[in-house]
Amino acid sequence: MKMSGKKDATLRLACDEIQQYWKGKNVVLAVKKSGKTRDGFDIFDDGRAVRIESASSLGVLYGAYTLLRMQAMGQPLQGTISETPCYDIRILNHWDNPNGTVERGFAGRSIFWHDAPSASSGRARRAVDGVTSASTPQDNAPQKQDDHLVTIWKAYARANASIGINATVLNNVNAKPLMLGDEKLQETKRIADVLRPYGIKVYLSVNFASPKAIGGLSTADPLDPDVRRWWKEKANDIYRMIPDFGGFLVKANSEGEPGPMDYGRSHVDGANMLAEALAPHGGIVMWRAFVYSAKEGSDRAAQAVEEFMPYDGQFADNVIIQIKNGPVDFQPREPISPLLLAMKQTQTMIEVQITQEYLGESVHSVFLAPMWKECFDVAKAPDGFANFDKHIGNRKTAFAGVANIGDSRNWCGSDMAQANWYAFGRLAWNPDLSNEQIAREFLSLTFSTNPVFVTEMTHVLCQSRESCVKYMMPLGLHHIFADNHHYGPEPWYAPKGVRADWLPPYYHKADANGLGFDRTVETGSGATKQYPPSLYNIYNDLNSCPENLLLWFHHVAWNHRMHSGKTLWDTLCLTYEEGVREAEAFADTWRNMKQYVDADRWEALMKRYDRQARDAWWWRDACVLYFQTFSKLPLPDGFRPAKFKLDDLKRYRLVMDNYTAADMDKLP
Ligand code: GCV
Numbered sequence: 001m002k003m004s005g006k007k008d009a010t011l012r013l014a015c016d017e018i019q020q021y022w023k024g025k026n027v028v029l030a031v032k033k034s035g036k037t038r039d040g041f042d043i044f045d046d047g048r049a050v051r052i053e054s055a056s057s058l059g060v061l062y063g064a065y066t067l068l069r070m071q072a073m074g075q076p077l078q079g080t081i082s083e084t085p086c087y088d089i090r091i092l093n094h095w096d097n098p099n100g101t102v103e104r105g106f107a108g109r110s111i112f113w114h115d116a117p118s119a120s121s122g123r124a125r126r127a128v129d130g131v132t133s134a135s136t137p138q139d140n141a142p143q144k145q146d147d148h149l150v151t152i153w154k155a156y157a158r159a160n161a162s163i164g165i166n167a168t169v170l171n172n173v174n175a176k177p178l179m180l181g182d183e184k185l186q187e188t189k190r191i192a193d194v195l196r197p198y199g200i201k202v203y204l205s206v207n208f209a210s211p212k213a214i215g216g217l218s219t220a221d222p223l224d225p226d227v228r229r230w231w232k233e234k235a236n237d238i239y240r241m242i243p244d245f246g247g248f249l250v251k252a253n254s255e256g257e258p259g260p261m262d263y264g265r266s267h268v269d270g271a272n273m274l275a276e277a278l279a280p281h282g283g284i285v286m287w288r289a290f291v292y293s294a295k296e297g298s299d300r301a302a303q304a305v306e307e308f309m310p311y312d313g314q315f316a317d318n319v320i321i322q323i324k325n326g327p328v329d330f331q332p333r334e335p336i337s338p339l340l341l342a343m344k345q346t347q348t349m350i351e352v353q354i355t356q357e358y359l360g361e362s363v364h365s366v367f368l369a370p371m372w373k374e375c376f377d378v379a380k381a382p383d384g385f386a387n388f389d390k391h392i393g394n395r396k397t398a399f400a401g402v403a404n405i406g407d408s409r410n411w412c413g414s415d416m417a418q419a420n421w422y423a424f425g426r427l428a429w430n431p432d433l434s435n436e437q438i439a440r441e442f443l444s445l446t447f448s449t450n451p452v453f454v455t456e457m458t459h460v461l462c463q464s465r466e467s468c469v470k471y472m473m474p475l476g477l478h479h480i481f482a483d484n485h486h487y488g489p490e491p492w493y494a495p496k497g498v499r500a501d502w503l504p505p506y507y508h509k510a511d512a513n514g515l516g517f518d519r520t521v522e523t524g525s526g527a528t529k530q531y532p533p534s535l536y537n538i539y540n541d542l543n544s545c546p547e548n549l550l551l552w553f554h555h556v557a558w559n560h561r562m563h564s565g566k567t568l569w570d571t572l573c574l575t576y577e578e579g580v581r582e583a584e585a586f587a588d589t590w591r592n593m594k595q596y597v598d599a600d601r602w603e604a605l606m607k608r609y610d611r612q613a614r615d616a617w618w619w620r621d622a623c624v625l626y627f628q629t630f631s632k633l634p635l636p637d638g639f640r641p642a643k644f645k646l647d648d649l650k651r652y653r654l655v656m657d658n659y660t661a662a663d664m665d666k667l668p
Contacts, residue, residue, distance in 0.1 A: 002049070005031025009197035011057035014064040021068050025050060029060050039166070039199070040084030043067055045077055058166075058199040065162040073444050083430070086389060089284075089398035090428035091167035091203070092160070093249065093351065094405070098179060103172050104355050106362035107406030107413035111152050112170050112191060113184075150194055156405070157198035163425025167201045168403075173251035173288065175205040177213035180234055189241045196244065203246035203286070208270060209258035210234075221263035222273040231277040239281040247283035248274055249322070254291045267307070268314045275316035284318045284396065286349065289339055290329075292501070299517075299525035300501045301327040304339045313345030320347045320398055323388075325375040327527075328507075330358050330402075331478040332469045333371070335539065335549055336378045338530035340386050347395040348388045350375065354420045355404035357486050359468055362404070362413030364612040365586065365605070366468045367461035369423040369435045376431050383532040389431070399428040414608055415601050418446065419461060435462045453596040460586050467586070469548070470579025471616040473623075475572060476516065476552035480504040480623065488615070488654025489622040508551070510630040514558050514568065516551030528553060547571075558631040570636040572627065576620040577639050583616035615654060622649045 003015055011031060018027050026049040035055040036042060041063030042053045052063035066081060095103040096110035160168070170188060171179050178184060192202040211217040211230040221227055238245050252259025252270055260270030271287040278285060292303040304327065315321065321343065326334025330353040340348055352372050359366045379386040389397055401424040404412045412418045419442045426438050439461040443454050472489070473480060481504070482490035491504045500506045509517055518524030520540050528540040538544045539553045547563060550556055560568045587609040594602050624635070625646040 001026065002028045003030075004028070005057065005060075008057050010061050010199060013197055014052070014057065014061040017061075017064050017068065021071075023071065027052065027067070029064065031055065031057050031060055035059065036082070036084055038084050038088070040082070041066070042080055042082045043077065044080040050077060061161060061199065062164055069162075069441065069445065072449075073441065074449060085164055085429045086397075086431055087349075087399040087428050088396040089167050089246075089349075090165045090425065091169065091246075091286075091398060091400045092165060092354075092403040092405075092424075093169045093173065093205075093400050094403045095172040095174075095355075096170065097172050097174075098176050098184060102406055103174060104353075104357040104402070105404070105406050106355065107404060107411060107417070108408035109406055111149075111156060111405065111407050113187070152407075153191055153194040154198075157195045157200050159411075159421075160200055160425065161198040163422055164429035165425045166199050167203060167246055167398075168195070169203040169205055169249045169286075169400075171205050173205045173249060174255070174257060175207040175251070177207045177210040179204055180206060180210050181214055185238060185241060188238075192242045192245070201244055201246040202242065203249055205249045205251070206274075207258065208250060208252045208260065209262075219263065220258065222260045222265050222269045223263075228273055228276070231274060235277040235281060235283065239283075243281075245281070245283060247278050247285055247318070249286045249288070250274065251288045251290065253294075254288065256294075266311065268311045271319045272314075272316045275318045279316070279318050284320060285316075286320050286322045286398070286400070287315070288351070289321050289323045290351075296499045296501055299519060299527050301517075301519065302338075302525060302527040302530060304337065305342055305530045308339055309342055311346075312343050315346050317393065317395055320349050320396065322349050322351050322398075322400055324351050324353075325372065328478060332359055332465070332472050333374075333476070333548060334478065335531075335535075335552060336375050338527075340379060340388055341381075341532055341535070342530060343387060345392070346387065347392045347397070348386070349398040349400060350388050351400040351402065352424070354401040354424050356417065356420070358481065359465070359472075360612060360615070361487055362417050363487075363608050363615070364464075364468060365414065365416040365419075365461075365608060366464045367416075367423065367435070367439060368420045368465060369427060369438050370462060370465045372423070372427055373431070373435060376427075378535070381532065381534050383534050401428075410601075414605065415446065416461075416605055416608070418442070422446075447601070448596040450596050453593055456589055457593065460589050463582060464586065467579050467582035467616075470575050471583060471619045472579070474575040474579065475547060475568075476549040477508055477623075478552060479507040482653055489619050490653070491623055491626045492650060508627075509555055510627055512630060512632075514556045514560065515572070515627060515630070516555045517553070518555040519553045524553075524555070558633060566636075567633075569631050569633045573624050573636050573639045576624050580613070580616045580620045583613040587613045617643050618649065618654050622646070622654075625649070 001019055003011055014029050028049045028051045030053045032053060035053045036059055037055045039056050039059040039062060041059040043063050044051055052060050054060045054063060096113050098113045100109045100114040102110050188202060195202060209220045211227045212220045215230045217226055217230060251257045253261040260266060271285050274285045289304045289308050291307050292300045323337050323339050327337045328334055356366060391397055404417055404421060422442045423438045426433055436458055439458040440454055443457050480489055480491040482488045483493050491508055494503045494505050507517060508515060519527040521529050528536050531539060542554050545553050556568050558569045562571045590606055590609045621642045621644040625642060
């Protein structure tokens with residue numbers, strides 16, 4: 001084992017990893033000027049040793065993890081492995097609150113924040129590198145607790161670095177002003193210090209009203225000189241503590257969060273003001289485009305384009321507009337966000353959701369790589385000029401994922417949910433990797449390299465997202481979730497006094513004629529026009545619209561003939577049926593995997609797979625029986641009799657936390 005180049009902490013980590021885990025011939029780790037830039041690396045065998053070379057020590061660390069991954073998968077080193085990451089910034093967004101809760105988190109509490117020092121040590125239940133966290137009084141001693149947190153942060157950093165993730169936003173986009181107070185900044189510094197050797201920069205979500213809320217100013221108007229000064233001084237303070245701080249993530253004028261519009265200013269005014277404060281330090285602003293009007297307005301799916309397009313080209317060089325992959329909100333299937341294709345003079349980036357807010361939380365095993373790749377693939381449409389993976393000038397490219405990480409023992413609430421954290425990192429590094437390859441890697445590295453196990457479970461993983469769409473919201477249906485918790489179905493939910501675009505009937509528009517949201521130019525909201533011509537022509541026409549997005553773009557008659565020759569109604573019912581059968585098959589496959597997986601993890605996942613299949617039935621019955629009240633059509637052959645009655649389903653809300661087997665038993 002040899003190292004050449006400046007022996008910084010990162011190179012030393014690479015050395016430690018190789019010394020501890022590499023079982024092959026001698027390795028040389030070389031940081032050299034002629035090596036790959038942008039943290040890329042080359043790995044090759046020069047006859048005497050395996051050489052890992054890069055222009056940076058971080059590149060060498062990434063090379064070391066790649067070599068170890070190949071070893072663990074039994075892949076021989078042939079020729080030169082030469083890699084450079086696709087996106088410059090590969091960033092997790094944690095929706096962690098300063099009190100330790102995690103918005104849309106299904107894996108316990110935050111690994112970063114806790115309301116009181118003594119409260120967290122007992123909660124952080126993970127055992128890492130021999131450090132256990134049983135909640136004894138002794139364990140609550142501050143020093144021990146500090147050590148424990150540092151151990152967790154290190155393990156987190158190492159896991160991220162091993163898949164190329166190089167940035168993290170430590171707190172919720174619904175940001176509390178106190179995150180910029182001294183105490184939280186000190187804590188941020190501590191975390192940054194632990195993450196730094198692994199090449200991970202920290203960012204913070206900021207509350208736009210902070211100058212008013214904690215700065216003693218009477219306004220947060222971005223054009224007010226005192227406000228501008230406040231942000232500059234705040235940025236200076238932060239960089240004094242954390243010289244490599246990444247920058248700010250901002251959710252402004254969205255879902256009640258404050259923003260520049262509160263003062264009659266624009267997104268450009270707000271974003272550029274923050275950008276100016278960060279620019280001298282090399283920091284950036286990730287300004288989110290998840291906006292929809294504060295009052296009910298036009299088609300919600302069209303609002304981000306309406307609100308942002310007037311500002312295309314006006315954002316400062318260190319601003320990136322962060323856009324969710326779809327136009328509404330992380331639904332099991334959405335078309336690509338038209339804003340990602342429309343903004344031509346602005347650096348944009350995609351935000352995907354790793355945490356499964358809308359895909360069965362940490363109960364359903366749903367592998368999300370196919371969903372994210374679907375978005376990348378559409379973006380390659382000939383005239384769909386997308387900026388999220390190209391540099392505009394010398395701006396940075398980035399890819400963000402809302403993390404599914406918490407203090408649960410397996411990090412993600414389910415061992416299989418880790419596959420999505422893994423897939424995010426791998427795709428941020430190389431979006432051309434296939435779903436199968438990522439699944440195979442994850443399964444081999446996490447459970448077993450047995451070929452039967454890997455083949456069978458790769459199939460399950462790669463099919464799982466499509467099956468979830470089938471049993472939840474097939475054919476382009478969207479947002480028919482239960483109010484607020486987003487686990488179960490409530491297509492009927494429409495209490496008086498709630499704004500329509502927060503309710504399922506706004507999205508499915510079921511009536512006696514048919515089903516679906518008409519977004520065509522001729523008779524609907526016209527949202528199809530926001531796409532470039534090649535996609536507009538496909539989506540706007542009922543006959544060319546892909547059937548898996550049909551009800552997103554069209555209101556379709558119940559007796560409309562689909563490509564198969566079957567009616568919409570029969571196809572809808574049979575697709576739900578297919579989804580349930582597939583979920584049942586997943587459970588059966590996992591049942592047969594017992595011999596390949598340790599008992600604890602097998603059992604925990606078995607419970608989840610069974611529960612997934614059972615709740616898929618619930619989804620199927622709830623949606624089909626409810627839509628039948630509009631179609632008034634019989635259930636087609638091949639659709640197994642319903643297990644539930646619609647009235648009962650309406651009485652019991654399918655909530656992950658409080659819906660139990662006992663509830664199920666109460667049903668007739
Ligand atoms: C952080 C959805 C989620 C919210 C989330 C919001 C966002 O509406 O339900 O929990 O808030 O998206 O992305 O800002």
